Ligand SMILES: Cc1cc2nc3c(=O)[nH]c(=O)nc-3n(C[C@H](O)[C@H](O)[C@H](O)COP(=O)(O)OP(=O)(O)OC[C@H]3O[C@@H](n4cnc5c(N)ncnc54)[C@H](O)[C@@H]3O)c2cc1C
């Protein structure tokens with residue numbers, strides 16, 4: 001029998017989707033060995049969050065009412081204390097930006113083997129087997145952890161959310177937060193990426209990635225966007241380079257778009273990009289690499305050089 | 320003040336490749352400086368340009384081949400470098416987060432930096448964890464996924480922006496010494512100038528073995544084992560157009576027109 005402890009995530013008053021997905025993974029892992037699934041709900045409106053997470057498969061919810069928002073120094077201390085009390089064999093955290101900000105510290109402090117960004121997890125009570133991607137998603141690996149204790153961060157949107165209500169025990173956990181050890185202060189939040197264009201409103205997006213190589217070459221995709229009466233968007237490197245403003249970025253840290261047609265040109269389809277466009281009605285990929293992950297989600301594709309295909313496509317609509 | 324920048328030489332896979340056992344066949348790998356670390360180096364060099372008396376030291380754990388990568392850091396303006404390697408690391412199947420944490424912690428103890436800059440993630444095996452784990456090990460403060468940094472050296476505080484999901488940034492102050500994991504886009508990494516490349520030839524790359532760091536060979540032991548590597552089964556049912564660019568563009572145009580695009 002082995003117990004699992006999963007740490008919920010919320011931000012600015014809302015539970016994040018990954019919390020419900022953690023319940024799914026956590027109960028799968030716990031059920032496999034007849035163990036219990038414990039959840040830690042830390043900071044914010046813990047009672048409301050605990051109520052919402054009282055879902056099928058959850059055995060116990062431990063709430064720690066301390067501060068409003070995520071602070072990694074608080075999370076690190078509290079997770080360590082809940083871990084010590086529950087004494088689970090598996091610790092699950094989200095592989096979110098905040099998960100990256102405390103998971104590795106907690107794993108190191110507790111001397112747990114850390115497996116990050118898992119897209120699959122199996123546990124037989126002694127060996128945990130995780131599926132992970134490597135080399136920007138070109139290959140998958142099966143990784144075995146021969147460890148007594150292991151921390152796994154899970155990729156979001158890989159497991160379905162658990163939605164059925166449950167009957168977990170909900171209890172306030174008596175944590176001691178050493179304020180002297182809190183050496184960071186979250187001062188606030190800012191929304192970025194506003195401005196003149198709202199790519200989330202577009203029916204057709206012509207989206208450009210690093211395959212375009214040079215800033216001058218952007219004219220080519222601009223011409224295509226004009227010819228198709230479409231809006232121009234991009235992957236992250238184009239924005240990082242300062243070639244397009246932040247409000248054009250599609251993906252995890254940019255915008256989530258759901259157009260009728262998303263035409264990805266020279267975009268590999270990294271998970272953080274796909275998070276922003278997988279809901280598009282029709283996905284078209286133009287990419288020289290037949291193994292690029294974008295083809296896994298594309299509806300239509302042309303495995304060829306964009307510098308040949310895009311001019312021909314413009315010709316089709318303007319010629 | 321001293322800034323330590325951790326850099327990794329990462330392997331990228333060519334478009335067509337073969338898997339040999341549980342690794343990619345070496346013939347299909349190309350090595351380069353990790354994208355995120357390029358931004359970390361630039362950030363370190365910019366700090367040394369705007370503050371007085373800043374030394375930028377770059378550290379990598381890697382075989383001799385990785386000198387090329389660390390030279391790149393020197394050419395871009397790092398003052399000197401440390402390269403950690405050892406026969407017992409050569410034999411290790413993989414260096415996991417724990418191993419890298421312990422190796423880098425030994426370097427931090429030796430160098431005593433005020434600030435450590437690392438990348439958000441390594442592009443090849445991408446744990447996305449080394450910086451934050453290192454911070455815990457050496458008792459530094461930290462911040463993950465930083466896309467803006469303002470240093471108050473006197474006050475001992477780094478004011479950062481952490482890039483969260485969905486276009487939201489978190490504004491946070493962290494006490495120094497700290498480890499920051501740097502996100503792409505925080506600055507514009509420079510290209511190494513010819514002068515920089517020449518100067519880099521004369522800069523020191525200090526080799527360090529486990530012995531030098533006071534570590535034993537079991538630091539490289541890992542509880543993780545890759546037992547299988549494969550190309551992900553594609554769930555793709557994509558229609559791939561074939562033919563010359565004119566032909567494929569024509570077929571795609573038809574689909575787009577049918578969908579009401581460009582009408
Ligand atoms: C915390 C975090 C958040 C992130 N958030 C985002 C985000 O919001 N959005 C985002 O996009 N990324 C994000 N990323 C970055 C992401 O991991 C990838 O690095 C990025 O999406 C890659 O962009 P790309 O596909 O344009 O470039 P690459 O991955 O370099 O792909 C370029 C593609 O172009 C193809 N190509 C090259 N030449 C040609 C040619 N002549 N013709 C046709 N095809 C060609 C190549 O085969 C390749 O597939 C984030 C990363 C992290 C760690």
Ligand SMILES: Nc1ncnc2c1ncn2[C@@H]1O[C@H](COP(=O)(O)O)[C@@H](O)[C@H]1O
Pocket residue numbers: 325326327328353355356378379380381416419436437438439440441442444445446447448449450
């Ligand atoms: N072998 C290494 N040598 C030096 N720094 C490393 C090494 N591996 C990882 N790092 C640093 O840790 C960051 C995150 O790596 P990872 O946790 O492996 O994704 C990288 O961007 C580097 O700055």
